[in-house]
Amino acid sequence: MVNDQAQMYTLEGFAAGVLMLITAYLVLGTTTVYTPGDVHIADMQLEQLGSDALAMMDTPDYYGDTSKLENIILGQSYSHAWFYANFTESLKRITESTDTCVNDLQYNASVYYRTDSGEVASYPLSSSIRSDLVSREPAVRVTRWVSVDADTANIPGIPAADQRDPQLLLVEVLLWRG
Amino acid sequence: MERLNDEGQWIVLMGFMVCVGIFFLALIITQSTVVGQTTSEAVLEFPKTEIQDTRSEIIDIAKDWETYTTAKRTNLMDDLKVISMARKNAVVECSITPGAVNDSYYSYTRIIIHYNNGVTEYDETFLLSQPLSQPIP
Missing domain, CATH: 1.20.5 (Single alpha-helices involved in coiled-coils or other helix-helix interfaces)
Known part of the structure; x- marks a missing residue:
């Protein structure tokens, strides 16, 4: 014979079970969402850092002068080594900067241009990729337009047939914590 | 019980x-x-820096617009459009009309900028002023 006593206890047991299940679901959901959210915040800061560093390089010291970024592309007074030194320094320009694993930023910069036939081609500008690199974090992308206005445009890296004066180039940098 | x-x-x-x-x-x-x-x-x-960069580059081009030949103008605009589409997936349209508006002291170059990368759309009409050498009395 089925006993119909203690119905309240049974109901309470059911309610508690449902409550615990929903709480467990929410807690598990929280942990899975938290990691990508955290990565996005770091990516956002990295993107801002990168575009600020490029903007600094593309700003001439005084009005009418060519910027350092333009000089590097034209292969004039500033070399690719200068790009490496200045770009990495700009990224780490914070108080008490040290090369900790958090602050270890890597980049790969290319220049994109339009060829005479209307295709988009590229050549590598500078990169900090080390030989001992075994894995890498997801990268963010920052870009900067550079107009080359030299009368005798001679850009090392672009074939002579694809060089024009004036010409718009796009410097694209991939940035990641390595 | x-x-x-x-x-x-x-x-x-x-x-x-x-x-x-x-x-x-x-x-x-x-x-x-x-x-x-x-x-x-x-x-x-949100392509904040991309729009700022594209905008400043277009205004820089507009400052020298009248010194360029038609072929150079077409080349610059093609560079802008083709590279934007290939590398940023963005439609960039731009028209530069020198002397579109005039008043007693300035001549204005009208710059119309259109940027659309499928998520963000940006439109701007900008009047770039250049002082007239001979102000109209």
Whole structure:
């Protein structure tokens, strides 16, 4: 014979079970969402850092002068080594900067241009990729337009047939914590 | 037979209230992390620096527009459009009309900029002033 006593206890047991299940679901959901959210915040800061560093390089010291970024592309007074030194320094320009694993930023910069036939081609500008690199974090992308206005445009890296004066180039940098 | 003991009802009720409280706190915690994710995603997705950069480059081109030949003008605009489409998935349209508007002291170059990368659309009409060498009396 089925006993119909203690119905309240049974109901309470059911309610508690449902409550615990929903709480467990929410807690598990929280942990899975938290990691990508955290990565996005770091990516956002990295993107801002990168575009600020490029903007600094593309700003001439005084009005009418060519910027350092333009000089590097034209292969004039500033070399690719200068790009490496200045770009990495700009990224780490914070108080008490040290090369900790958090602050270890890597980049790969290319220049994109339009060829005479209307295709988009590229050549590598500078990169900090080390030989001992075994894995890498997801990268963010920052870009900067550079107009080359030299009368005798001679850009090392672009074939002579694809060089024009004036010409718009796009410097694209991939940035990641390595 | 033993009856259901109805003592300590207040303690049971308090227990339920604490349970519901913890449940709502858990709800708030899940929401807060989602908010952190969506805001940083929105910032990453919004092409702020790309629009600023494209805009400043177009205005720089417009300053020298009248010194360029038609072939040079077409080349610059093609560079802008083709590279934007290939590398940024963005439609960039731009028209530069020198002397579109004039007043007594300045001549204005009208610059119309259109940027659309499928998520963000940006349109601007900008009047770039250049002082007239001979002001109209």
